[in-house]
Every structure is written in structure tokens, then in C-alpha cells.
Amino acid sequence: MSTHAELTRRCFEAYEKKDRSLIEPILAEDFTFSSPLDDAINRESYFERCWPNSEHVGTFEFEKLIEDGDDVVAIYLATSKDGAQFRNTEVFTFRGEQLVHVQVYFGSDTKESASQED
Template identity: 30%
Template sequence: MTPVEVVRASMAAYRAQDLDAASALLASDYVFFSPQDAGIDKATFLERCFPTADRFAEQEVVHVVDLGGGEVFLLYEYVVESGRYRNAEVSRVRDGQLVETQVYFGGRLGS
């Protein structure tokens, strides 16, 4: 899989809550960063962050760009009870697996 395909497959596994598929896409040394998570490992990510897909009424990719060198930029919108939001991620892929994801939370869209 290309880095973009890995990122898309990871997002699909998250939305489907397919733990086996998600785990296979994450390298053993995977690290996840967000405004709420300061470099957590794969096990912590799968325990804390992965089971949250049910919060989203919908989620759609706005842009996904191969930045080269195994890095992928992803911009997506999602809807939760309080409204529509947009997040950005930069992920690094090595040998068909995610090794790092940095998530940046966006504000509420619209009024």
C-alpha cells in the first residue's frame, strides 16, 4: 500500500471499529500526538483513542496529500452532537504501517 492508502485504510478501520485491521496498520513503535495526548504508544492509543468512533455522526475526508518521504497530510470534517468540526493530521508511514500521527484539532465550523 502507498502511504496515502495506509492512512485511508487506518481511517476506515477506525470508523468500522475494526481493531484487528487498525492494529495491523500500526507499527509496534507507533506514537500518537494530539493536544490531549503527548506521544502515547500503540497500546495506549488503541485503548484510549481508538474506541471513540461512535461519537461521530459522520466523518469525511476533505484533502489527503502525499507529502513525500512517507508523510501524509489529512484534512477531515466530522459531525458530533455539538456541531461540525475540522481536524488536520500529519502521519508518517514506514513499510506499510503508521509509525507516527500528529493530530491538530480545529474549531467548530459554521454558525
């Protein structure tokens, strides 16, 4: 049996490896995803709208990964393939070993990434 933190790490690993087969078994059939751009979209819409972003992802570095009951809070620094960086916070909600909801809070580009745009 995997911990919720381990399952959360596997979701991010799927993006790093561009391997959808790593994340598919974790997402419940009734999975929903919310962000400032998405309002509780379903599993199918998540794969249509969000999964293509894996092509731009380089790495994720966890700054905090906090497991609290059925929830995991992940605060991370993401680095894209082109070197741009940003921080986000995500809350993963599980039912057993199935991920039922992700709520994303967008951060901002890091100071270093913003200065690269000048």
C-alpha cells in the first residue's frame, strides 16, 4: 500500500517522464481538477487540457510535501524544458489509493526566470 505522499510524487513523476501510464491508475473515475483556469473539470477534460503540458515540463522540486489524512499539500518549484521556473501549490485529495481531486493555486515566475525575459 502506497502512502498518499508517494502517490502524489508519482503524479509529478508522470509529468517529468511524459508517461501517462504512471498517472492513469491513480486518478479515480470521478476525478476532478480545479485551478484558476479550470473549474472542477472531469478526468477526460483533465487529460485533454492539462496532460499536454507534460511536454513542456522539465523537473519538479518539492519545497514542502505535507500529508494530512486524505490530503497532500505540495509546494514546488517547477522548471520547464526551456529553463523557466515557477512555484505552485497543489492540494491532492485521496479516497483510499485513488486521487479524487486536485486544487491548484498558481504561484509566479521566480525572480531568476522573470529576469531572463528582459
